[in-house]
Amino acid sequence: MDIKELTKDELESWLTEQGHKPFRARQILKWLYQKRMDTFAAMSDVSVALREMLEQHFAIQRLTCTQQTSAADGTEKYLFTLADGRRIESVFIPSEKRRTLCVSSQAGCAMGCQFCATAQVRPVRDLTAGEMVSQIWEVQQRRPAQDAITNVVFMGMGEPLANYAQLVKALTILTQAWGFDFSPRRVTVSTVGLVPAMERLLQDTNVNLTVSLTATTDTLRDELMPVNRRYPLAVLFEACRTLPIAPRKRLTFAYTMFDGINDSDADAKRLVALLHGLRAKVNLIPFNPYPGAAFRSSPRVRMQRFRQILLDRGVHATIRESRGQDVQAACGQLAASVEHAA
Numbered sequence: 001m002d003i004k005e006l007t008k009d010e011l012e013s014w015l016t017e018q019g020h021k022p023f024r025a026r027q028i029l030k031w032l033y034q035k036r037m038d039t040f041a042a043m044s045d046v047s048v049a050l051r052e053m054l055e056q057h058f059a060i061q062r063l064t065c066t067q068q069t070s071a072a073d074g075t076e077k078y079l080f081t082l083a084d085g086r087r088i089e090s091v092f093i094p095s096e097k098r099r100t101l102c103v104s105s106q107a108g109c110a111m112g113c114q115f116c117a118t119a120q121v122r123p124v125r126d127l128t129a130g131e132m133v134s135q136i137w138e139v140q141q142r143r144p145a146q147d148a149i150t151n152v153v154f155m156g157m158g159e160p161l162a163n164y165a166q167l168v169k170a171l172t173i174l175t176q177a178w179g180f181d182f183s184p185r186r187v188t189v190s191t192v193g194l195v196p197a198m199e200r201l202l203q204d205t206n207v208n209l210t211v212s213l214t215a216t217t218d219t220l221r222d223e224l225m226p227v228n229r230r231y232p233l234a235v236l237f238e239a240c241r242t243l244p245i246a247p248r249k250r251l252t253f254a255y256t257m258f259d260g261i262n263d264s265d266a267d268a269k270r271l272v273a274l275l276h277g278l279r280a281k282v283n284l285i286p287f288n289p290y291p292g293a294a295f296r297s298s299p300r301v302r303m304q305r306f307r308q309i310l311l312d313r314g315v316h317a318t319i320r321e322s323r324g325q326d327v328q329a330a331c332g333q334l335a336a337s338v339e340h341a342a
Contacts, residue, residue: 002061004130008178029178063134090135100151103135106158112226117290118157129169155190161197195231195239210252216270256285257298268309281316
């Protein structure tokens with residue numbers, strides 16, 4: 001069993017059962033997450049007897065980095081192979097103020113969004129908490145200390161809230177002082193709008209939430225994002241208005257823009273109406289093409305006009321620049337294939 005599957009409480013319980021002091025858990029996890037040691041033998045302040053016991057019962061499992069690809073803008077895509085041979089992708093996105101890692105929560109995705117390459121990956125498998133945090137662990141291993149990850153976003157392959165229990169366990173490991181010790185303000189979870197789990201996530205954690213919207217009518221969203229047939233816009237926005245958002249936070253909506261499909265003035269005005277009364281911001285995202293895609297991105301001038309309509313009506317909106325598009329590392333392009341990563 002990979003020791004990264006355990007929280008501090010779980011490791012403390014195991015240690016107590018084995019006759020060891022529970023405080024040893026913090027020592028072990030510090031070696032694992034702060035010093036990023038990949039062997040128990042290197043944990044020099046842990047007794048030899050305990051190190052041998054850890055070796056007998058656990059492993060520090062590594063993801064196999066099958067391919068690492070660099071984009072012209074500095075974005076790096078990692079193709080990881082899991083123990084069962086399935087592949088996932090993670091993307092490192094550097095910018096002036098932050099260094100963000102986009103991680104996957106599933107191998108594939110069952111949500112069926114028509115504009116996302118990940119929807120084509122079958123069969124779908126949930127990742128374990130250990131497999132999620134191992135993506136951060138592996139990328140950190142490859143980066144110098146001055147270029148370490150500052151932010152984590154669960155916007156890679158999969159729908160995070162469809163893998164809820166393992167997601168929350170991974171978030172615990174990410175944000176606790178005994179784990180990676182990321183501030184929850186620097187961790188974001190993206191969802192297509194799984195309504196029951198959205199409120200639960202904000203009750204169970206302090207991380208940020210982004211909702212993928214992409215359409216302002218049920219007819220279009222039904223077509224683009226089949227989840228809308230379960231949770232149509234009225235249900236989604238009723239839930240959004242009751243979410244326990246912290247006073248200084250906003251709920252983020254991601255709006256992928258397609259030429260001639262959802263980028264009209266009327267769409268912008270309907271979006272304003274949907275957001276009325278919400279502390280929200282909107283990230284307008286150009287569609288990122290992938291092999292076989294049936295869509296084109298809205299022209300830049302159209303996106304700018306759409307944004308201006310939102311701004312003029314008091315809606316905070318930005319155009320999110322695509323990163324890593326030339327190596328199929330941008331939003332919606334992840335398909336975990338060697339061909340795409342090459």
